[in-house]
Amino acid sequence: MSGFKDVVGHKNIIQYIENAVKTDKVSHAYILNGEKGSGKRLLARLFSMSLQCQDRDEDGDACGKCQSCIQAINKNHPDIIKVEHEKPNSVGIDDIRKQLNEDVMIKPYSSKYKIYIIPDADIMTEAAQNALLKTIEEPPEYAVIILLTENADVLLPTIRSRCVMLKLRNIKDQLVKKYLMENMEIPDYKADVCVAFAQGNIGRAIMLATSEHFNEIKEEAVHLMRNIDDMELSELMNAVKRCTAYKLEISDYFDVMAIWFRDVLIFKATKNIDRLVFSDQLKYIKERANKSSYEGIEIILDALEKAKARLKSNVNFELTMELLLLTIKEN
Numbered sequence: 001m002s003g004f005k006d007v008v009g010h011k012n013i014i015q016y017i018e019n020a021v022k023t024d025k026v027s028h029a030y031i032l033n034g035e036k037g038s039g040k041r042l043l044a045r046l047f048s049m050s051l052q053c054q055d056r057d058e059d060g061d062a063c064g065k066c067q068s069c070i071q072a073i074n075k076n077h078p079d080i081i082k083v084e085h086e087k088p089n090s091v092g093i094d095d096i097r098k099q100l101n102e103d104v105m106i107k108p109y110s111s112k113y114k115i116y117i118i119p120d121a122d123i124m125t126e127a128a129q130n131a132l133l134k135t136i137e138e139p140p141e142y143a144v145i146i147l148l149t150e151n152a153d154v155l156l157p158t159i160r161s162r163c164v165m166l167k168l169r170n171i172k173d174q175l176v177k178k179y180l181m182e183n184m185e186i187p188d189y190k191a192d193v194c195v196a197f198a199q200g201n202i203g204r205a206i207m208l209a210t211s212e213h214f215n216e217i218k219e220e221a222v223h224l225m226r227n228i229d230d231m232e233l234s235e236l237m238n239a240v241k242r243c244t245a246y247k248l249e250i251s252d253y254f255d256v257m258a259i260w261f262r263d264v265l266i267f268k269a270t271k272n273i274d275r276l277v278f279s280d281q282l283k284y285i286k287e288r289a290n291k292s293s294y295e296g297i298e299i300i301l302d303a304l305e306k307a308k309a310r311l312k313s314n315v316n317f318e319l320t321m322e323l324l325l326l327t328i329k330e331n
Contacts, residue, residue, distance in 0.1 A: 003061045008179045009171035018060035021050045027164045028139040033152040034168025037203025040148040044117050048080045051110045078109040083118045093127040120145035122154050129156045136162045170200025197276040221256035224283045240321045264288045296331035303327040
């Protein structure tokens with residue numbers, strides 16, 4: 001496992017954690033809040049390793065070599081506990097009681113701290129949150145609880161007020177691109193596409209860079225965007241049927257379309273090809289820019305957002321896609 005020095009972005013949070021570890025001013029409860037793929041789990045693991053490390057460096061970073069670090073890396077450290085939940089959509093009161101409340105009364109096995117990491121803490125039931133609150137209000141001095149959330153606002157105010165809130169921000173595009181190219185040897189043009197879709201989320205960028213399925217979705221959407229102006233109604237309906245294969249990843253499909261029309265808008269306004277994500281599709285970007293007015297592009301981008309919202313509300317998939325493709329063709 002890498003150390004804090006190898007983490008891309010989040011420098012303010014890392015500096016805060018390192019200072020807390022170095023000065024021994026560790027809170028009993030933290031919330032790491034950020035979208036999926038933003039690095040919450042990695043930071044929580046590194047924080048836990050640093051707290052338990054037997055030979056930290058002067059920056060407060062874990063050595064990665066001592067017995068404690070090796071146990072943490074192998075995920076079998078007796079004093080770093082990940083709270084699991086059986087139900088996929090909720091963390092229940094029994095999960096918190098059995099794995100945290102009852103266990104926290106037992107002193108650490110071999111370390112100064114006993115650390116509990118709660119992934120998906122924002123899906124705790126209210127009863128589970130109230131059970132957790134009792135421990136957070138009166139924790140043993142050795143207990144450290146780290147809650148990982150995508151939306152900390154759904155937690156009880158009483159929990160939020162007793163935790164140190166660490167919010168993970170989007171990472172700068174150039175840092176994400178540098179990581180993909182240098183650490184994963186992703187070619188320049190592919191890194192640009194992944195960065196555009198990831199929107200500052202390093203985990204999502206890595207997933208996209210290594211996903212063959214995403215590449216398939218991208219190629220299918222680009223093919224549709226290139227040819228939609230010349231399609232007959234029957235061909236549009238066939239395109240809608242092909243889209244059903246990507247029903248579970250339709251948000252990615254829409255994102256490809258949105259970035260395509262962002263490129264169209266940029267080219268129409270500036271003629272600057274250096275800022276295009278799909279610069280390899282310049283011929284087709286030019287054609288669409290010549291065809292569509294600024295108002296038309298705005299209508300298309302708005303239609304994409306509406307289609308996303310409709311599908312989230314369980315509106316009929318094929319009807320939603322038909323309306324979207326007709327809107328694109330007409331504008």
